Amino acid sequence: MSDGTPPPLDPTLTAMIERMVDARVDARLAGFSAQVEEALARLRAQEGPQRDQASILVFSGDFDRLISAFIIATGAVAMGIEVSMYFTFWGLVALKKQTTFAGKTIEEKMLSAMLPGGPANTGTSKMNMLGMGPIMFKRVMAQNNVETLPGLIKLAQDLGVKLIACRMAMGVMGIKDEELIDGVQYGGVATYLGDAIESKITLFI
């Protein structure tokens, strides 16, 4: 006993005490186990719905608002934020690569003729001045080394921004699948909401 260590117990007594200790510890821990499991289950459930994700609903087809939407989207994805953009109504113009007239109703043909042919033909929300606004903007943007709108859209696609075209709005605006750029996904309001509810940033532009 010079080292202060007690001598070993009789093995039979040891086994009996071990069993008793384990049973009592298990009983005491049972409640904790449930609490800890609950805490972890809640945490895992919470972490799913709130990742670093941004959801941008693009309603507007104005040149300046589209520039703003794509600068936010490409900036976010560059910061490691997953970005989902949902294009509805006038915003669909950002996804257009061409305008077709075949197989459209009279109303759809009228809408197609009046809507801009694609993102390069959009007007500004203010000071459009029969198209002078966008021209001046593009000049000053080039002087300031800001990417063009078609360039920003291409960049967004290359960086993995999810581009979703609203099926309902495509119907209302008379826009067909073959008029949109490749790589676009199609969805409805549930698709949008599924992304938005998981996003920390939700914008309507």
Place this chain on the structure above:
Amino acid sequence: MSDGTPPPLDPTLTAMIERMVDARVDARLAGFSAQVEEALARLRAQEGPQRDQASILVFSGDFDRLISAFIIATGAVAMGIEVSMYFTFWGLVALKKQTTFAGKTIEEKMLSAMLPGGPANTGTSKMNMLGMGPIMFKRVMAQNNVETLPGLIKLAQDLGVKLIACRMAMGVMGIKDEELIDGVQYGGVATYLGDAIESKITLFI
């Protein structure tokens, strides 16, 4: 001992060991207990403020933006998301059932005469063309089986979407309580913010 089970301990010794075990287990668990309680308290506090709730501030009175706002709202509530819509400035038109002039100041009467009489009379944000835009939109929406704007507003109410009219904006726009549909709640910016801070989706339309 043929079954490997140790014989029962002396009852007095058993009682003594049990007391000792319990005391030591309790001491060891005391720290854990506090940690688990803290974790659960934090989780419960967190879960309050971030339910599956969406808050839509409707500033615009444009036909196409209102359509978009109510499609999002009704879609969300159908997915089990609680939805609160707060109507301010031009957006108040969505809640109008009639226009009255009695008891209004000159400015209020002028504003009332110039504002649309209700959601069925709103114009589009683009291509309104003296009212042709909404007519064409309504035709194409009907062809695409999209609900009308008054129909969507009624549906939102039936589904339990909370509709709140901004008191301050009602004052500024000269709109009286009797001009709004039944079932509308009234509130100020604090009402809006109270809902928005608890929402995962916050939109300004």
Place this chain on the structure above:
Amino acid sequence: MSDGTPPPLDPTLTAMIERMVDARVDARLAGFSAQVEEALARLRAQEGPQRDQASILVFSGDFDRLISAFIIATGAVAMGIEVSMYFTFWGLVALKKQTTFAGKTIEEKMLSAMLPGGPANTGTSKMNMLGMGPIMFKRVMAQNNVETLPGLIKLAQDLGVKLIACRMAMGVMGIKDEELIDGVQYGGVATYLGDAIESKITLFI
């Protein structure tokens, strides 16, 4: 034994049992310890990114939208919510104190001449009627005891709302630092996104 308390154990036996109990309890708790630590670490990590913070991106320079943005911002800060406002494109007018022309390119001078000189000179998004809209709005707002736009901007600054001017948009709109009010911060899309990702309320106005 009249009080039911068992007599003390032999000290050597007690020490042996204590060591055994502690070892077994520690082994049983080892797994819990890791779980509880994980839960608390996750909670602490979660609480950082989601404070009560609101992020308002002000894109529009319309009088009525600016009024709405600043009423939300000042209301939020009064409720204990940290507010960050990021001004881009037309929204920059809210931060202007004067217009200068010296040292600007032709395009910048043209833009400066056409943009409102400051928040007091902004028009409404609807019913502007060559400036009659804002005048009527201001009269009715005064009758309803609503603060003026310059008053709301001053109040926001006094209440500690963070006002950030978008450097890129300043370049595109030809706006120089000396044209903006004091106390404004300058930043880019990463500044905006850094605030927005930590915010429970994110609006694009």
